[in-house]
Amino acid sequence: MNLAAIDLNLLVAFEALLEERNVTRAGQRIGLAQPSMSSALTRLRALFGDELFIRTAACMQPTARALALAGPIGEALARIRETLAPDTAFEPATARRRLTIAVTDYGDLVVVPALVALLRQEAPGIDLVVRPIADPSAILAALERGDVDALIGGHLPGSPRVVRHRLFEEDFICIRDKEHAEPLTADEYLRLPHALFSSAGGDGSPGVVDAILAMEGRRRRVAVTLAHVVAVPFAVAGTDLVATMARRVAGRFAEIAGVTLMPLPYDTPPFAIDLLHNRRATADPALRWFLAVIERIGRSL
Known part of the structure; x- marks a missing residue:
């Protein structure tokens, strides 16, 4: 050719x-x-x-x-x-810009607070809009069009038209009411009723833990299904319920909700928290700086 x-x-x-x-x-x-x-x-x-x-x-x-x-x-x-692209220096301290990201519940609780704090410190003129990821396919299309500047979260769909960076890895932990500080055995974990977060409603889709239990021919009983992840530790507090949560999310609510963190009595693989952006973002000095900030936050969490 x-x-x-x-x-x-x-x-x-x-x-x-x-x-x-x-x-x-x-x-x-x-x-x-x-x-x-x-x-x-x-x-x-x-x-x-x-x-x-x-x-x-x-x-x-x-x-x-x-x-x-x-x-x-x-x-x-x-x-x-x-x-x-013009070799224009980007000055975050004096820049005026509106940026939009879409995040999962996890990203909203773990990454966004640190991102907001850093922007207020280093780039107070940048306005940040945070949107939920309700429909992963639709929000991916918005990212491809440039309507959204970045996606943050776990288990996000990919596309040849976007770039994916791994921010960090997350794992699972159990939570129980603060009166129960002793670690759980595998049998106790199955015997206790569970609280589960499922944005889809119903019993939710089988997760990693359920897949591991199924391989052993076992299953847990989900006694309470909740639509918002922040409700899980507060539902567990003061009850006999146990819940399995991402470690960093559970850690944010342990003290205020009155729950104890303990190891999950099953080996589960970690999962990735990713940053996705449009390939065209690298031509924009402001977006290059912004994406680098998110990656910096990821390394600190």
Whole structure:
């Protein structure tokens, strides 16, 4: 392939189509009328020898070839944008900016307080908007479009169009009422009634602990299912309930709720707390600084 004969603007069109999944919206995003965007798609198909995007009732669905190209093309465009971006020094102390992140309940309780404190110290002119991750697929699409600057949390969906950084790892711990300070045995853990956080309602989806118990042909009894993770330690306090929580979340509420932390009597693997951002963020000095701040906080937790 002769690179000199290729219009590299086609890669920008490809990126827009991948993120918008609609020819008209993709054209509006990069300043092309609908006929010009359709022409760009035709040329892209010829360039790569693939349909790339197939029209469905809902959207322009990317083919397997398009998805395979997404990462390399996104990385190349991000590097070009970063190289060509004005070399403007970002001064957090005097900057005025509005930034938006979306977080899980975990991120809201563990990462956001430290992030707010640091912003108030180092960048008081930056306004922060924190949104919940109610629909992971929808919020991922918002990140790809640039409507959200970053996602923070565990078990977040990925995409070739976003970059994932591991902030730190988290593990599980048990909590009981403060009158019960003795560690639990595996049999006691199963005998006791459990409180469970499930934002989906019902009994929630089987978690890591349930999968481990199932391999042994055992299961726990969930006596109380709660819609908000902050309610769990307060529900456990003063009762015979036991709950399994992320260590850093449980630690924030142990004293105020009146619960005791103790080891989980089963070996469970840790899980990652991640930071996700759009590949285009690296071309923005303010966002580069902001993402570095979040990573710095992650290393301190």
